[in-house]
Amino acid sequence: MTLVGVAVGGLLAVVAIFIPWLPEPASEQAELVDNTYWLVTIICVAVFAVVAGVSVYAVWKFRAPPGDMDDGRPIHGHTGLEIAWTVIPVVLVTVIAIYSGVALAQAENLDDGHRTVEVTAQQFAWSFGYPDVTLENGQPLTSGELVLPVGQSVEFRIESRDVIHSFWVPEWRMKQDAVRGIPTRTVVSPTKTGTFPVVCTELCGLGHATMRAQARVVSQTQFESWVQEEKRLAAEAGSVQGETLFVQNCGSCHTLGDAGTEGEVGPNLDEALPGKDADFIRQSIVNPDAKIAGGYSPGVMPRTFGETLSGEQIDGLVEYLQTATKGG
Numbered sequence: 001m002t003l004v005g006v007a008v009g010g011l012l013a014v015v016a017i018f019i020p021w022l023p024e025p026a027s028e029q030a031e032l033v034d035n036t037y038w039l040v041t042i043i044c045v046a047v048f049a050v051v052a053g054v055s056v057y058a059v060w061k062f063r064a065p066p067g068d069m070d071d072g073r074p075i076h077g078h079t080g081l082e083i084a085w086t087v088i089p090v091v092l093v094t095v096i097a098i099y100s101g102v103a104l105a106q107a108e109n110l111d112d113g114h115r116t117v118e119v120t121a122q123q124f125a126w127s128f129g130y131p132d133v134t135l136e137n138g139q140p141l142t143s144g145e146l147v148l149p150v151g152q153s154v155e156f157r158i159e160s161r162d163v164i165h166s167f168w169v170p171e172w173r174m175k176q177d178a179v180r181g182i183p184t185r186t187v188v189s190p191t192k193t194g195t196f197p198v199v200c201t202e203l204c205g206l207g208h209a210t211m212r213a214q215a216r217v218v219s220q221t222q223f224e225s226w227v228q229e230e231k232r233l234a235a236e237a238g239s240v241q242g243e244t245l246f247v248q249n250c251g252s253c254h255t256l257g258d259a260g261t262e263g264e265v266g267p268n269l270d271e272a273l274p275g276k277d278a279d280f281i282r283q284s285i286v287n288p289d290a291k292i293a294g295g296y297s298p299g300v301m302p303r304t305f306g307e308t309l310s311g312e313q314i315d316g317l318v319e320y321l322q323t324a325t326k327g328g
């Protein structure tokens with residue numbers, strides 16, 4: 001029977017060890033986490049084997065013969081055994097505590113020249129901000145896809161706009177809650193290129209299961225070209241937005257070739273703006289009577305654009321007008 005027990009136990013252990021419970025590790029932290037996990041697993045298997053083995057043996061060896069209704073013989077216990085089963089667990093638990101403490105400290109180690117990514121969670125999407133990458137409009141680059149260069153450690157600063165979410169890339173193992181009003185952080189140093197899922201692991205509402213994004217780890221060069229491409233796209237989107245704003249707000253009064261408007265109430269901007277700086281353009285939008293072009297009267301252009309347009313919209317408009325009139 002003992003042999004059968006050992007055989008079944010061994011078989012189950014083999015099955016358990018070879019089931020891929022977690023995907024292939026793809027970060028330095030994943031190795032640390034997995035090693036800790038295996039250390040604890042091995043200790044657990046050993047303790048379980050000893051306890052189960054002794055129990056099964058005792059049940060078989062000391063079972064009552066049929067018809068025996070006597071009480072068991074009273075015994076006093078065994079001091080040596082009691083010391084052993086107190087000291088051994090204390091040692092094991094201490095080993096686990098020290099090992100995990102060291103692993104945790106190493107996992108949070110940041111290289112010099114690490115990268116920072118701001119993770120924003122909201123029902124039910126992730127967005128990733130790159131404070132180290134500034135776009136033309138002075139804003140940091142943001143993306144719905146998490147793109148990182150391989151071999152560089154990253155500090156994730158995590159925050160939520162609403163309820164509690166949790167940021168997790170299984171291949172990186174590190175997991176951290178996103179809580180509104182309480183910035184949290186975690187560190188990851190990706191060691192493998194590839195595409196990995198970003199998963200929300202905190203039940204956050206009806207769309208929780210769909211709250212996923214993609215993490216793409218690429219070479220340093222590919223990362224640089226991704227950044228350039230994102231900058232270009234953002235600049236393009238910015239000028240398209242500027243053009244729309246111009247047509248909607250200014251086009252009926254001002255002529256501007258780039259936007260295709262032919263208004264004649266105010267100055268022709270193709271003639272008035274070349275050579276003017278951003279401050280002049282901004283002032284002319286927000287406080288139009290400050291400087292009046294020759295042949296035009298004050299008080300004609302609305303003085304309310306500073307209120308009806310947001311700061312960002314005015315920035316976009318100024319930037320658009322500068323680029324649209326630069327080529328002359």
Ligand code: CUA
Binds near residue numbers: 123200205208211
């Ligand atoms: Cu966000 Cu679950």
